[in-house]
Amino acid sequence: MSVLAVEALVAGYGAAEEILKGASLHVEPGEIVSIIGPNGAGKSTFLKAVAGLLQPRAGTIRFAGTDVTRRDPQGRARAGISFVPQERNVFGSLTVAENLEISGYLDPAGAQGRAARLYERYPVLAEKRHALARTLSGGQRQILAMAMGLMTEPKLMLLDEPTAGLSPKAADDLFDAVVNLNRGGLPILMVEQHAVEALAVSTRGYVFVAGRESAEGAGPALASDPEIRRLFLGG
Numbered sequence: 001m002s003v004l005a006v007e008a009l010v011a012g013y014g015a016a017e018e019i020l021k022g023a024s025l026h027v028e029p030g031e032i033v034s035i036i037g038p039n040g041a042g043k044s045t046f047l048k049a050v051a052g053l054l055q056p057r058a059g060t061i062r063f064a065g066t067d068v069t070r071r072d073p074q075g076r077a078r079a080g081i082s083f084v085p086q087e088r089n090v091f092g093s094l095t096v097a098e099n100l101e102i103s104g105y106l107d108p109a110g111a112q113g114r115a116a117r118l119y120e121r122y123p124v125l126a127e128k129r130h131a132l133a134r135t136l137s138g139g140q141r142q143i144l145a146m147a148m149g150l151m152t153e154p155k156l157m158l159l160d161e162p163t164a165g166l167s168p169k170a171a172d173d174l175f176d177a178v179v180n181l182n183r184g185g186l187p188i189l190m191v192e193q194h195a196v197e198a199l200a201v202s203t204r205g206y207v208f209v210a211g212r213e214s215a216e217g218a219g220p221a222l223a224s225d226p227e228i229r230r231l232f233l234g235g
């Protein structure tokens with residue numbers, strides 16, 4: 001059974017023209033799946049729709065076999081979907097510890113134990129636990145955002161451009177963190193601008209163009225496809 005199976009999703013913002021025009025995608029157990037594609041293709045909109053922040057006009061979203069298309073964001077979080085947005089994904093004026101604490105809202109009683117395990121996994125967060133999130137480096141902030149997403153003990157992680165704005169070294173480290181997370185068995189669906197690097201660590205990838213998938217394939221195969229390279233990866 002697929003972890004995530006999205007069929008022919010149509011969604012947009014209010015009365016404006018639909019942004020997603022029949023997008024379909026699936027994530028299987030244990031996979032890292034990347035979505036790449038030009039600016040404005042609807043990649044972030046797709047993740048938001050899967051997280052429940054946007055109500056689709058048509059199409060279905062099945063999560064672990066259950067139709068969650070009409071569930072609200074909290075219902076989807078409870079089901080096991082965790083979404084780390086592209087922007088404003090930490091509270092800058094709160095400490096690292098406070099950011100983790102509020103992310104444990106689904107089960108406040110268990111939050112301390114989960115935060116302790118995350119401090120073990122990400123020692124940099126333990127070191128910085130009393131620092132305001134806005135004082136962290138870009139890479140540290142993305143690790144915090146990911147850790148916040150893990151506070152609900154998800155069964156699927158949605159990451160929107162986790163390496164955006166990072167130096168090449170910090171981006172490499174972040175991809176390592178994503179791979180390590182996945183090695184623990186957590187399926188990951190991520191949107192990335194660093195397409196070649198993302199596809200290199202992905203089981204499969206999709207190219208989104210104008211609101212839907214226009215190509216799909218094994219990560220490395222997609223990264224070496226001449227047509228894909230010419231169109232999206234700079235030759």
Ligand SMILES: Nc1ncnc2c1ncn2[C@@H]1O[C@H](COP(=O)(O)OP(=O)(O)OP(=O)(O)O)[C@@H](O)[C@H]1O
Binds near residue numbers: 042046
């Ligand atoms: N909150 C919003 N209200 C109205 N339109 C929006 C909103 N967010 C995004 N859009 C529009 O939806 C379209 C797709 O945006 P989206 O953010 O999904 O693209 P993207 O593929 O993630 O692009 P990028 O690579 O730049 O992040 C764009 O035309 C954008 O202007």
Ligand SMILES: [Mg+2]
Binds near residue numbers: 044086
């Ligand atoms: Mg985006």
